[in-house]
Amino acid sequence: MxxxxxxxxxxxxxxxxxxxxxxxxxxxxxxxxxxxxxxxLELRTCVLFFVFIPIFIFGIYLHGQKISYFLRPLWESPPKPFHIIPHYYHENVSMETQCQLHGWKVREFPRRVFDAVLFNNEVDILTLRWNELYPYVSQFVLLESNSTFTGIPKRLLFAANRDKFKFVEPRLTYGTIGGRFKKGENPFVEEAYQRVALDQLLKIAGIEDDDLLIMSDVDEIPSAHTINLLRWCDDIPPILHLQLRNYLYSFEFYKDSKSWRASVHRYQTGNTLYAHYRQTDVLLADSGWHCSFCFRYISQFVFKMKAYSHCDRVRFSHYLDPKRIQDVICKGANLFDMLPEEYTFKEIIGKMGPIPHTYSAVHLPSYLLNHAEEYRFLLPGNCKRESG
Structure with missing residues (x-):
């Protein structure tokens, strides 16, 4: 063949x-x-293709954010450490001695102090803040928009509740600004737009060179004695970040002392711009409280989750379910089901899980303790919230 x-x-x-x-x-x-x-095909190959791979893809979809946060130390280094100034205070120590302990001289008369904030819906926290700072602030400056940072229309809540703040009225400079309502825009653009407008409002309020300007969000509350120290002492740094005790939902859930964005500036015309990022390496220790998502009503939690600049963290609609939010609050868990935002595996693992309960109410804003019945939801052992 x-x-x-x-x-x-x-x-x-x-x-x-x-x-x-x-x-x-x-x-x-x-x-x-x-x-x-x-x-x-072998059975193992079929199981791999049709079972494990789809489960893996679905797991990435559900927990991709957690995975990226856990692996953060692989591609992101910790920021440069702050130079921390020890903070000395006792009610029975004179101002001259306090200034000397910090390496500063006492002034013949105190500086004027301007407290400037962007307001969203934090009526209760604003009340605590302004009562804490009232003895030492010369002018309260507040800017309110009819838009959230994410472009959601909102009513002017401060204007609606202005009667609650009659005690600051003689020292209040209040302004409003219309939102731009641009769909799909990065929320930080709208936030920056409102902060620039706050610069202009400060000029209307009459700020001058060497006045002290507090730059912080409403829920970042400097302690009264900290501001009194800075207004009475000479030779303080021109810009000083404030280390705040970090709380979540109320003063029952103490996270750490890593809140640093609040700052105090000796105002300089043309150089001082209102911002909320790191502007110096100097940090004054133990200078107040940061109480994040410390709301009275569940509806306020829902509104902020949709409204603030990190709204992309609401990845699933059930995150906004009131029953889930109430459960998360009482557990001290994360509203967005996220891992801690840390830069080392040791810190990430150490902070995983709910925040431990604390039952200390020592050294909190005095107005809070003097009006404990009205603000009981902010004190340890009172995690239940009204619906609103």
Whole structure:
């Protein structure tokens, strides 16, 4: 038999698919090859392709944010450490001695102090803040917009509750600004737009060179004695960040003392711009409280979750379910089901899980303790919230 004859009559076939060899139709042959391929797959391969890979992809979809936060130390280094100034205070120590302990001289008369904030919906926390700072602030400056940072229309809540703040009215400079309502825009752009407007409002309020300017969010509350110290002491740094005790939901859940964005500036015309990022390496220790998401009503939690600059953390609609939010508050867990935002695996692992309860109400804003019945939701042991 010739070679040509041998090859024309002996086409190669796999044993498991020998029945498809010689089929004439191209379509039939293609379908048969698919069946042949499927029959040839091992069970382990099928399980891998059709079970584990889809589960893996779905797991990445559900927990991708957690994975990226946990692996953060691999690609992001910790920021440069602050130079921390020890903070000395006791009610029975004179101001001259306190200034000397910090390496500063006492002034003949105190500086004027301006407290400037952007307001969203934090009526209760604003009340605590302004009562804490009232003895030492010369001018309260508040800017309110009819838009959230995410472009959601909102009513002017401060204007609606202005009667609650009559005690600051003689020292209040209040301004409003219309939102731009640009769909799809990064929320930080709107936030920056409102902070620039706050710069202009400060000028209207009459701020001058060497006045002290407090730059912080409403829920970042400097302690009264800290501001009194800075207004009475000479030679303080031109910009000083404040280390605040970090709380979540109320003063029951103490996280750490890593809140640093609040700052105090010796105002300089043309150089001082209202901002909420790191502007110096100098940090004054133990200077107040940061009480994040410390709201009276569940509806306020829902509103802020949708309204603030990190609204992208609301990845699933059930995050906004009131029953879930109430459960998260009482556990001290994370509203967005996120891992801690840390830069080392040790710190991430150490902070995983709910925040431990604390039952200390020592050294909290005095107005809070003097009006404990009205603000009981902010004190340890009172995690239940009204719906609103």
């Amino acid at each position: 010739s070679d040509a004859g041998y090859y024309s009559s002996s086409k190669k076939c796999d044993d498991i698919c020998d029945e498809i060899c010689g089929q004439g139709s191209r379509a039939a042959l293609s379908m048969s090859r698919v069946r042949c391929f499927l029959r040839g």
